[in-house]
Amino acid sequence: MSTEKRVGQQIQLIERLLVEYNREPGMPLARFLTGFYKRNRQMGAKDRRAISRLVYHYFRIGKAAKLEGTAMRLAIAEFLCSDESPVAQLMLPALYPHIREGIAEKIAVLEANTTFRAEELFPFHRHLSAGIDHGAFTAALLAQPDLFIRLRPGHVAAVITALTDAGISYRLLDAYTIALPNRTALDQISSIAGKYEIQDYSSQQTGGYFDASPGESWWDACAGAGGKSLLLLDTAPEVNLLVSDIRRSILRNLDERFEAAGVRKYRQKVLDLTKDTTVILGSEQFDGIILDAPCTGSGTWGRTPEMIATFDEDSIQHFAAIQRQIATQATIHLKRGQPLIYITCSVFSEENEQVVASLQDLGVVELEQMELLQGYRHRADSMFVARLIKC
Numbered sequence: 550m551s552t553e554k555r556v557g558q559q560i561q562l563i564e565r566l567l568v569e570y571n572r573e574p575g576m577p578l579a580r581f582l583t584g585f586y587k588r589n590r591q592m593g594a595k596d597r598r599a600i601s602r603l604v605y606h607y608f609r610i611g612k613a614a615k616l617e618g619t620a621m622r623l624a625i626a627e628f629l630c631s632d633e634s635p636v637a638q639l640m641l642p643a644l645y646p647h648i649r650e651g652i653a654e655k656i657a658v659l660e661a662n663t664t665f666r667a668e669e670l671f672p673f674h675r676h677l678s679a680g681i682d683h684g685a686f687t688a689a690l691l692a693q694p695d696l697f698i699r700l701r702p703g704h705v706a707a708v709i710t711a712l713t714d715a716g717i718s719y720r721l722l723d724a725y726t727i728a729l730p731n732r733t734a735l736d737q738i739s740s741i742a743g744k745y746e747i748q749d750y751s752s753q754q755t756g757g758y759f760d761a762s763p764g765e766s767w768w769d770a771c772a773g774a775g776g777k778s779l780l781l782l783d784t785a786p787e788v789n790l791l792v793s794d795i796r797r798s799i800l801r802n803l804d805e806r807f808e809a810a811g812v813r814k815y816r817q818k819v820l821d822l823t824k825d826t827t828v829i830l831g832s833e834q835f836d837g838i839i840l841d842a843p844c845t846g847s848g849t850w851g852r853t854p855e856m857i858a859t860f861d862e863d864s865i866q867h868f869a870a871i872q873r874q875i876a877t878q879a880t881i882h883l884k885r886g887q888p889l890i891y892i893t894c895s896v897f898s899e900e901n902e903q904v905v906a907s908l909q910d911l912g913v914v915e916l917e918q919m920e921l922l923q924g925y926r927h928r929a930d931s932m933f934v935a936r937l938i939k940c
């Protein structure tokens with residue numbers, strides 16, 4: 550089959566896929582693609598890989614070049630996100646010789662020759678937290694972030710040796726953090742099971758803010774599947790831990806993960822932090838609280854680029870209101886002088902500095918330290934962390 554014909558077929562397939570995807574508002578693209586490939590079993594592994602790459606690139610350009618048809622938007626996306634592309638070669642032949650240049654050069658070429666405008670790649674920049682380099686942040690959205698693992702204490706050498714023996718390329722970021730190409734099949738190296746946790750680089754860095762002491766009682770109040778709790782326990786195994794979340798189902802995942810990690814000593818509760826938590830917790834007070842709050846997730850959109858085009862800007866205020874409410878509620882259970890570790894995976898100031906400011910205004914906490922963890926500089930997610938001390 551000629552390249553031209555194959556590209557034509559791929560574009561038609563993407564058009565059909567996008568029509569189907571638009572009928573499923575809010576569905577994560579990864580989950581949609583799993584279903585799409587099940588419904589289209591004639592597609593081989595190579596076809597599926599090619600289509601996934603195209604559709605992810607398509608979403609990476611957000612709302613840019615929105616007046617163009619699907620084929621041209623795909624070509625622009627491919628031109629920006631890769632260094633070789635039959636689609637871009639066919640649709641943008643005059644620009645194609647620039648495809649191996651840097652992002653800034655490619656953007657300049659596109660702006661001079663197409664309706665593409667870089668500012669439309671991420672149209673929410675007025676919300677960005679202080680210190681974020683808008684250009685570098687946007688450029689990072691054009692590439693899939695890496696897969697990060699946290700090596701568990703006592704297993705660093707064993708995991709590194711196993712990765713080396715398996716011929717897997719990796720980057721060591723610090724003593725416990727390894728970056729790997731995104732689709733690395735770690736589960737196929739059975740000897741390292743339980744010796745590492747999959748956890749984004751920025752997420753791992755939030756652990757530097759915990760500073761828990763042996764014997765203290767800590768509460769992971771939005772524990773989800775337990776990523777932050779495991780991080781806490783790996784550095785402070787002798788803390789007494791309560792984990793809670795509004796979702797019982799996610800706490801089952803936490804139980805499985807804790808079991809695999811050999812953690813048995815913890816308490817668990819289903820708790821909605823928008824309600825009166827004293828009904829369940831009574832007057833219990835903790836030495837430290839981790840509040841990894843529900844948020845827009847805007848710091849993780851490099852992994853879920855479909856969010857950029859579908860995101861409803863008004864929801865930022867909605868999340869900020871919940872964050873203020875649940876942070877205020879959680880601090881009721883914090884001892885005076887002790888830390889609330891407030892975390893989001895958002896890059897929006899309304900969910901980050903502004904929530905911290907409103908908690909300070911209420912006189913509930915004092916700010917010890919806060920930081921926007923710039924994952925976009927490391928092919929990682931970006932996150933916000935603040936260490937707040939109860940007044």
Ligand SMILES: C[S@@+](CC[C@H](N)C(=O)[O-])C[C@H]1O[C@@H](n2cnc3c(N)ncnc32)[C@H](O)[C@@H]1O
Nearest residue numbers: 771772773774775776777795821822823841843
């Ligand atoms: C960012 S995720 C937590 C991720 C987790 N800490 C980890 O490291 O794997 C936020 C969690 O907050 C929970 N959540 C959302 N609304 C809540 C509420 N009103 N009360 C308690 N938990 C809530 C969600 O179910 C979700 O698991």
